[in-house]
Amino acid sequence: MTALEVEIAAYRSANPKSKALHDQAERFMPGGDTRNSIFWSPFPVYVTHAEGTKLTDADGNVRTDFVNNMTTLIMGHRHPDVIKALRDQLDHGVSYPAPSPSVVRWAEIICERVPSVEKVRFVNSGTEATLNAIRAARAFTGKTLIAKCEGAYHGNHDAIQISVTPAVNVAGDAEEPESVVMFPGINPGAADDIVIMPYNNFPAAERIIRKHATELAAVIVEPINGQCGMVPAKPEFLQGLRDVTAELGIPLIFDEVISFRASRGGAQEFYGIKPDLTCFGKVIGGGMPVGAFGGKDEIMSLWDPTHGPGQVQHAGTFNGNPMTAAAGIATLELLTPEVYEELERKGELLRQSVRELIAELEVPMGVTGAASLFALQFTTENVTDYRTYATNDKQMLQTVFTGMLNEGFVMSNRCAGNVSAVHTDEDIRAFVDALRKVLVRAGYA
Numbered sequence: 001m002t003a004l005e006v007e008i009a010a011y012r013s014a015n016p017k018s019k020a021l022h023d024q025a026e027r028f029m030p031g032g033d034t035r036n037s038i039f040w041s042p043f044p045v046y047v048t049h050a051e052g053t054k055l056t057d058a059d060g061n062v063r064t065d066f067v068n069n070m071t072t073l074i075m076g077h078r079h080p081d082v083i084k085a086l087r088d089q090l091d092h093g094v095s096y097p098a099p100s101p102s103v104v105r106w107a108e109i110i111c112e113r114v115p116s117v118e119k120v121r122f123v124n125s126g127t128e129a130t131l132n133a134i135r136a137a138r139a140f141t142g143k144t145l146i147a148k149c150e151g152a153y154h155g156n157h158d159a160i161q162i163s164v165t166p167a168v169n170v171a172g173d174a175e176e177p178e179s180v181v182m183f184p185g186i187n188p189g190a191a192d193d194i195v196i197m198p199y200n201n202f203p204a205a206e207r208i209i210r211k212h213a214t215e216l217a218a219v220i221v222e223p224i225n226g227q228c229g230m231v232p233a234k235p236e237f238l239q240g241l242r243d244v245t246a247e248l249g250i251p252l253i254f255d256e257v258i259s260f261r262a263s264r265g266g267a268q269e270f271y272g273i274k275p276d277l278t279c280f281g282k283v284i285g286g287g288m289p290v291g292a293f294g295g296k297d298e299i300m301s302l303w304d305p306t307h308g309p310g311q312v313q314h315a316g317t318f319n320g321n322p323m324t325a326a327a328g329i330a331t332l333e334l335l336t337p338e339v340y341e342e343l344e345r346k347g348e349l350l351r352q353s354v355r356e357l358i359a360e361l362e363v364p365m366g367v368t369g370a371a372s373l374f375a376l377q378f379t380t381e382n383v384t385d386y387r388t389y390a391t392n393d394k395q396m397l398q399t400v401f402t403g404m405l406n407e408g409f410v411m412s413n414r415c416a417g418n419v420s421a422v423h424t425d426e427d428i429r430a431f432v433d434a435l436r437k438v439l440v441r442a443g444y445a
């Protein structure tokens, strides 16, 4: 048996009720799944309760959660203030056919914390946030072409599901990558409306931007690339993008759906760089479905319904709904500068402890991340972009992922994770001890 088969056998025997639920799920949902990012082989665990840092599954297994619903739950599960805000709102109704006072406060908090955001609009997912930010840039410039980075995920819509995880043999030159449509069903023409830049390589990105300067409606970038393993942008890469787009009059969009976790004003505060538009999601909804996009007034005013015909149309039954606003406000109000300092300290403690373990065991691994975010990398390459990320050993990744589940720790199915405000140093030490056990058991050490 391979190390992976050993872990999977242990996983199967510890999770019979999840397996039964999955068999039933397969009858009603394709592959039993309705969200690829939380699916894994042979079947995911089915969660019945979450509290603080712990997830309990249908078999009664309790695991420490380092996923926090894909970076969303920055205050952990069921924070009392967030639950109280939701309960209070429940007593007043879950959604209205009119705005609520809370949406005003919510927008105010975001605009106050993120100075580049003069006006904001709410949606229900990060996908809708990037869809609308791209639409904003196209409406504002009257152009169509978008530049994005290879290996960047910006949500699940046609305009941007290009070159997220392309097979390297079809991805072209690393310095001038091809636009690769990610899966069937995406409008093949979408690839023609995108140019792909290598992440963290400013000279190459600049060449591409200058080459297409007159056609570009926007450059979109994630200040911390989640898909490649929470890889922070080099400051000179982001600053270079800001400088060249400002010079050429091209709107710069920061996708801060994940990186808004990095500080009170998002990664743009962390880096000291102001984009023209910003996309939000995850943290700002306190665990409820959410997205938002905002930026310069002159761009956002294209949405102003008082300006009459010709404005960008944007409805959405649940946009700015009061339940999400309640959870979002409660969460954002808990996020003081001190909380961010602690999140960063714990994130660094985890990354440093893993680095020390890797050095001690001499395993062919690395760890990436910034602020409260981390990812294990199963490669000896220094992962700074998609091509280095693509050298990950997938078998080792799956073995460690499954082994960590068996040891009582949950990461994303790509072995990325994050600490919440309620993780303790003890949780982090326990995570590193479990990783040691898994690596030794699998024979990687």
Ligand SMILES: Cc1ncc(COP(=O)(O)O)c(C=O)c1O
Pocket: 070, 124, 125, 126, 127, 128, 130, 153, 154, 155, 156, 222, 226, 255, 256, 257, 258, 281, 282, 290, 291
């Ligand atoms: C950087 C980034 N942008 C956009 C999205 C899409 O957000 P959602 O899953 O809420 O649609 C994600 C989701 O993980 C993301 O990580």
